[in-house]
Amino acid sequence: MNTAVAFIAAPLAVAFLLPLLGSRSSWGSRAAALLTLLALAAVGLLMLLSPAFPQVVVIGGWRAPFGISLYVDALSVMLVVLFDLLALFALWFQHQHGQEKPVSFDVLVLVLSAAAAGAVFTQDLFNLFVFLEITTVAALALSAPQTGSPRGVIRYWLFGSVASASMLLGIAILYSGAGTLNLVELGSRWGHLTPPVRWLSGVMILLGFLVKMEIVPFHVWAPSTYRAAPSSVGLLLSGVVTGLAAFSAWKFFALVLRGGASLPPVSGVFSFSQALFGLGALTLILGALAMLAEKDAKKLLAFSTISQMGLVLMAIALGNPRAVRAVFFLLFAHALGKGLLFFVTGLVVSRTHTSEWRSWRGLGAASPSLVWFWFLGTATIIGLPLFPGFWGKLTFIGGALEMGLWGRVGVTLLILATVCESVALLRVGHALWEREGEPSPHEGKLPTRVSGRFSYWAGALAFTAAILWMGLWPAVFSRAFVTAQQAYAGDGAPSVVRTSTDAFAQRSGHHSRRDGHHSRRDGHHSRRDGRISHRDGNVPSRHDNVSQGR
Amino acid sequence: MNVVHLVAISALSLFGIGLYGLWSGRNVLRWILAVGLMETGINVFLVLTGWYPGARVPIITESFSTSGPVPFLDPVPSALVLTSIVIGLGTTTLALALAILHARSHGTLECEADPETAEVLE
Amino acid sequence: MTRLLAALVPLGIVGMIAFFLFTGETGDRMFRGRSELGDTFSRRAVRSDPPNRLGPGSRGLENAAANTVTAIVLDYRGFDTLGEVTVLFAAVAGAGLALFGRRRRRGKAAPVTPSSLILTAAAPWVFLFLFVVGFAIVLHGHLTPGGGFPGGALLAAGLVLLMSASGHESSARRLHLLEGLSGFAFVAVGVAGLVWRDSFLAHFGDAGALGAFWSAPVTILLYLIIGLKVSAELTNAVRTLANVEDPTTEEVP
Numbered sequence: 060m061n062t063a064v065a066f067i068a069a070p071l072a073v074a075f076l077l078p079l080l081g082s083r084s085s086w087g088s089r090a091a092a093l094l095t096l097l098a099l100a101a102v103g104l105l106m107l108l109s110p111a112f113p114q115v116v117v118i119g120g121w122r123a124p125f126g127i128s129l130y131v132d133a134l135s136v137m138l139v140v141l142f143d144l145l146a147l148f149a150l151w152f153q154h155q156h157g158q159e160k161p162v163s164f165d166v167l168v169l170v171l172s173a174a175a176a177g178a179v180f181t182q183d184l185f186n187l188f189v190f191l192e193i194t195t196v197a198a199l200a201l202s203a204p205q206t207g208s209p210r211g212v213i214r215y216w217l218f219g220s221v222a223s224a225s226m227l228l229g230i231a232i233l234y235s236g237a238g239t240l241n242l243v244e245l246g247s248r249w250g251h252l253t254p255p256v257r258w259l260s261g262v263m264i265l266l267g268f269l270v271k272m273e274i275v276p277f278h279v280w281a282p283s284t285y286r287a288a289p290s291s292v293g294l295l296l297s298g299v300v301t302g303l304a305a306f307s308a309w310k311f312f313a314l315v316l317r318g319g320a321s322l323p324p325v326s327g328v329f330s331f332s333q334a335l336f337g338l339g340a341l342t343l344i345l346g347a348l349a350m351l352a353e354k355d356a357k358k359l360l361a362f363s364t365i366s367q368m369g370l371v372l373m374a375i376a377l378g379n380p381r382a383v384r385a386v387f388f389l390l391f392a393h394a395l396g397k398g399l400l401f402f403v404t405g406l407v408v409s410r411t412h413t414s415e416w417r418s419w420r421g422l423g424a425a426s427p428s429l430v431w432f433w434f435l436g437t438a439t440i441i442g443l444p445l446f447p448g449f450w451g452k453l454t455f456i457g458g459a460l461e462m463g464l465w466g467r468v469g470v471t472l473l474i475l476a477t478v479c480e481s482v483a484l485l486r487v488g489h490a491l492w493e494r495e496g497e498p499s500p501h502e503g504k505l506p507t508r509v510s511g512r513f514s515y516w517a518g519a520l521a522f523t524a525a526i527l528w529m530g531l532w533p534a535v536f537s538r539a540f541v542t543a544q545q546a547y548a549g550d551g552a553p554s555v556v557r558t559s560t561d562a563f564a565q566r567s568g569h570h571s572r573r574d575g576h577h578s579r580r581d582g583h584h585s586r587r588d589g590r591i592s593h594r595d596g597n598v599p600s601r602h603d604n605v606s607q608g609r
Numbered sequence: 610m611n612v613v614h615l616v617a618i619s620a621l622s623l624f625g626i627g628l629y630g631l632w633s634g635r636n637v638l639r640w641i642l643a644v645g646l647m648e649t650g651i652n653v654f655l656v657l658t659g660w661y662p663g664a665r666v667p668i669i670t671e672s673f674s675t676s677g678p679v680p681f682l683d684p685v686p687s688a689l690v691l692t693s694i695v696i697g698l699g700t701t702t703l704a705l706a707l708a709i710l711h712a713r714s715h716g717t718l719e720c721e722a723d724p725e726t727a728e729v730l731e
Numbered sequence: 732m733t734r735l736l737a738a739l740v741p742l743g744i745v746g747m748i749a750f751f752l753f754t755g756e757t758g759d760r761m762f763r764g765r766s767e768l769g770d771t772f773s774r775r776a777v778r779s780d781p782p783n784r785l786g787p788g789s790r791g792l793e794n795a796a797a798n799t800v801t802a803i804v805l806d807y808r809g810f811d812t813l814g815e816v817t818v819l820f821a822a823v824a825g826a827g828l829a830l831f832g833r834r835r836r837r838g839k840a841a842p843v844t845p846s847s848l849i850l851t852a853a854a855p856w857v858f859l860f861l862f863v864v865g866f867a868i869v870l871h872g873h874l875t876p877g878g879g880f881p882g883g884a885l886l887a888a889g890l891v892l893l894m895s896a897s898g899h900e901s902s903a904r905r906l907h908l909l910e911g912l913s914g915f916a917f918v919a920v921g922v923a924g925l926v927w928r929d930s931f932l933a934h935f936g937d938a939g940a941l942g943a944f945w946s947a948p949v950t951i952l953l954y955l956i957i958g959l960k961v962s963a964e965l966t967n968a969v970r971t972l973a974n975v976e977d978p979t980t981e982e983v984p
Contacts, residue, residue, distance in 0.1 A: 061925055061929070061930070061931060064921075064925065064931040068918050068921060068922065068931065071813070071817060071914070071918055072914075072915055072918040072919075074820075074914075075820070075910070075911045075912075075914030075915045075918065076911050076915050077911075078824070078907045078910065078911050079907060079908060079911045079912075116931070117930050118809070118810045118930065118931050118932055119806060119807065119808075119809050119810065119924070119930060119931070119932040119933050119934070120778070120924070120928055120929075120930040120933035120934075121777055121778070121806075121807050122777070122778075124768070125768065125771060125772070125777045125807060126777070126807055126808070127808060127810045127811070161827075161828055161831075163824045163825070163827050163828035164828060166821075166824050167821060167824060167825060167828065170817060170820070170821045170824075173817070174814070174817070177810075177814065185689055185692075185808075185811060186808075186810060186811055186814070189692060189696070189811050189814035189815065189818070190814055192696050192699075192700075192814075192818055193814055193817055193818050193821060195700075196699055196700060196703060196818055196821045196822050196825060197821045197825065199700075199703055199707075199825065200703060200821065200822070200824070200825020200826070200828050200829055201825070201828070203706070203707060203710060203825070203828065203829035204710075206714075207714060208711075208714050208715065209707050209710040209711050209714065209829075210711065210720055212707060212710075213637060213640075213704075213707050213708075213711060213720060216700070216703065216704050216707055217631070217640055217644075219700075220644045220647075220648075220700060220704075221631070221644070221647075223696075223700075224624075224627075224644070224647045224648060224651055227648075227651050227655070227693055228624070228651045228654070228748075230689075231651065231654055231655040231658055231686070232658075232752065234655075234658060234685070234686065234689075234766070235658035235761060236757070236760065238765075238766025238767055238768055238769075239766065239767075239768055240685075240768070253755070253756045253757040253760065255751035255752060255755070255757045256752075256757055258751070259748060259751060259752070611762070613762050614753055614762075617749070617752075617753070618749050618753075621745045621748055621749050622745060624741075624745060625741040625742060625744065625745035626741070627741075628740070628741035628744065628745075629737055629738055629741045632737035632740065632741065633734060633737040633738070657762070658761075658762075659765060659769065660762055661762050661763055661764050661765060662762070664765070666876075667773055667798070667799035667800060668797055668798045668799065668874075668875070668876070669785060669786060669787070669797045669798075669799070669941060669942065670787065670797070670942075671786055671787070672784050672785065672786025672787070673774075673784075673785045673786060674784070674785075675774050675776065675784070675785045678765070678770050678773075678774075679770065679773040679774050679785070681765070681769075681773045681799060682765060682769075683765035683766050683768075683769035683770075684769050684772055684773060684799040684800045684802075684803055685766065685768055685769045685772065685803060686769075687800045687803075688800050688803035688804045688808060688811075689811075691800070691804055691815075691880060692804075692811050692812065692814075692815045694880075695815045695816075695818065695819055695880060696815060696818050698819065698822075699818040699819045699821070699822030699823075700818075700822065702822045702823060702826050702968045702972070703822045703825050703826055703829070705826070705972055706825070706826035706829045706830050706971070706972065707829065709830060709972065710829055710830070
């Protein structure tokens with residue numbers, strides 16, 4: 060029942076202990092970090108094989124609206140396994156190809172994976188904020204460049220800090236109005252808040268998420284950070300940190316804002332979710348166009364991430380069941396495809412020491428498999444049929460076409476952006492593939508053994524297997540996505556909290572007063588907001604006090 | 610209008626001064642201070658949201674009847690503030706390290722947007 | 732012109748927030764009472780019906796820390812605190828990674844100014860004072876305002892003072908040991924809760940009488956751990972940031 064806690068506690072415990080083994084990464088510390096992540100991924104897969112979902116894990120023994128609880132379903136476990144595997148892969152890659160191996164790198168990757176798991180599972184707004192802060196701090200530290208200018212990372216810190224500040228202010232305003240921090244309960248009280256509170260907190264908290272999702276015009280930090288960071292960190296930034304921000308944004312949007320439906324329209328012309336949809340569309344198309352003009356491979360991948368996140372934001376804003384499933388599909392497809400692309404980029408950069416993709420010409424002759432993996436990653440991202448991105452985009456189009464004119468505009472933009480994205484990514488692949496023309500400046504420099512090593516094949520084939528599985532047999536994924544989408548969409552009586560309180564009552568019957576819980580829970584729903592006025596003074600009994608409100 | 614409103618507006622002003630600091634210069638240390646001001650303003654505001662007239666410090670020093678509300682201010686924001694202060698401290702540490710890196714590679718703390726790294730779409 | 736704009740935009744944002752929050756119906760609800768959440772915590776009434784009396788000496792409470800904020804920070808929302816400790820840990824480790832991550836050609840170390848007589852003479856006494864007060868604050872976190880974070884900061888101030896007076900750095904290894912072990916101990920207390928109370932970070936053992944020094948034993952334990960961790964963490968942060976070579980000197984090959 061409490062297995063899910065392991066995803067947070069185990070990496071943290073190992074991360075705390077690793078520096079004791081010395082400040083340089085040794086054989087022992089490396090093995091400890093890698094084995095922890097591997098074991099957690101295995102545990103996650105076992106949980107998926109014998110599912111007992113949804114589970115609610117109560118932290119500290121305090122039931123849902125009061126304490127912090129984790130909501131564990133198939134989707135969240137899949138996401139956490141994905142994040143753990145990406146972290147494992149980044150660590151593995153860094154150990155194989157990175158120049159130096161300080162133990163802090165292992166420590167921060169472990170902390171990142173723990174925080175990612177916490178943010179995926181948690182059902183508490185402030186707890187979510189704390190975990191997102193941990194991921195930001197870890198990602199910042201990991202992407203700080205050892206040589207060259209840190210200006211990109213300083214920009215990341217600046218945007219990240221302003222985003223967290225805005226989010227914290229939003230949380231403060233929301234708490235002052237609603238008097239709770241549990242996401243589901245916030246959702247059920249949202250309708251009773253005054254419009255200014257709804258507006259200010261909704262905009263400010265979403266602003267925080269949008270900056271971390273690299274949405275135009277808040278994406279400015281991303282390209283320079285990706286370029287400065289090592290490729291393994293680029294993989295983490297793009298797959299884990301950004302994906303996590305998108306998932307959290309969706310959680311907030313679905314649970315608290317209830318799909319944006321309860322927000323009043325902006326000046327009567329377009330609604331809140333339409334504004335978000337517009338931002339997403341802008342991001343999608345501008346990101347894709349910027350890819351065409353980009354000469355630096357890492358920045359090109361950054362713009363690809365930006366463009367994909369724009370699509371995810373559009374799907375979040377649409378909010379209908381199909382679009383929500385598209386969000387999940389896109390997140391998985393993006394993480395897998397981008398992981399493979401960063402893997403190839405990292406290998407090439409570690410050999411050629413340049414990320415200008417035009418100068419990569421002819422490298423494919425030495426190791427053709429590199430080119431194939433690049434094309435596989437490209438196919439995953441752009442959504443060639445029977446690749447993961449295809450299912451994401453197909454589901455998205457299905458969802459968008461339900462939404463009238465806006466949706467149709469969105470689909471048109473998606474097709475345009477996909478064309479730009481394919482051209483940009485295929486050009487890089489072509490440059491790698493090209494054998495004729497002027498001789499490559501790296502002729503003979505690339506060791507032939509690049510593709511012959513065990514670690515290379517292990518990593519690349521793991522990605523390939525995951526991509527083929529999701530592309531050819533998406534049923535497993537889509538079943539989990541449908542379940543999650545339905546659980547989160549329960550309107551009126553929020554199913555997540557109901558499950559959580561029931562589960563707690565069953566589990567801790569020995570804590571007495573089971574019926575007491577239920578009567579108090581009913582009290583929550585009948586109240587207008589979470590405040591107890593000091594003017595009410597001496598209310599005779601607690602129960603009356605709760606149900607009357609003010 | 611109450612004294613608490615005055616304090617709340619000062620807290621929000623701190624936030625605004627921080628924003629101004631970000632907007633009006635390009636020095637890394639200035640940015641670090643500005644972000645610190647913003648965070649402080651938010652923390653003060655967050656503590657204030659738990660206050661109401663006649664509220665007492667939430668430490669139990671005398672006996673209370675537990676049937677009615679206890680006359681304490683809302684302790685939750687105070688607890689949240691503790692967390693957010695420490696988070697701010699952490700990011701400041703990291704930002705100082707980044708400032709040192711900047712000084713190391715550029716010899717200055719002025720973070721100019723150099724044309725060489727100018728981005729598309731910027 | 733740009734400066735004016737830079738001043739007007741924040742002014743506008745703040746003015747808008749203040750206007751919307753402090754006028755109208757929102758203004759009426761602001762600063763008018765506490766949330767039911769906070770009230771339940773104040774009455775220690777989440778899990779069970781509270782006893783008739785809540786005051787010094789009450790027994791059998793679900794949480795016996797007299798300081799409600801401490802009860803929330805370490806018990807009701809203890810998970811946040813684990814995250815908070817992790818942020819600090821990650822930031823200090825990250826600063827180390829950013830500054831000394833790869834073997835880089837080290838420049839000349841910044842010249843060490845010899846500490847003055849006043850500093851060297853006073854440091855031990857001030858350290859003693861900070862040490863005693865710091866530990867007192869850490870250990871009384873469940874009764875009074877304060878606790879592991881401010882107490883740990885005082886301890887760290889003492890260590891940094893000693894460091895700057897003697898000119899020796901406190902050993903990185905020992906700091907790492909303290910940092911790592913106390914972090915691990917936090918998780919271990921959480922797992923102990925899992926073993927005995929079937930929930931991660933649940934407090935175990937007899938809560939004791941509210942207001943007594945030996946009440947809420949897990950709270951005392953956790954604050955002690957946090958105090959040690961914060962002091963090690965902050966000292967380490969100062970050490971890391973102060974230990975950088977002077978950036979203006981040329982790099983030597």
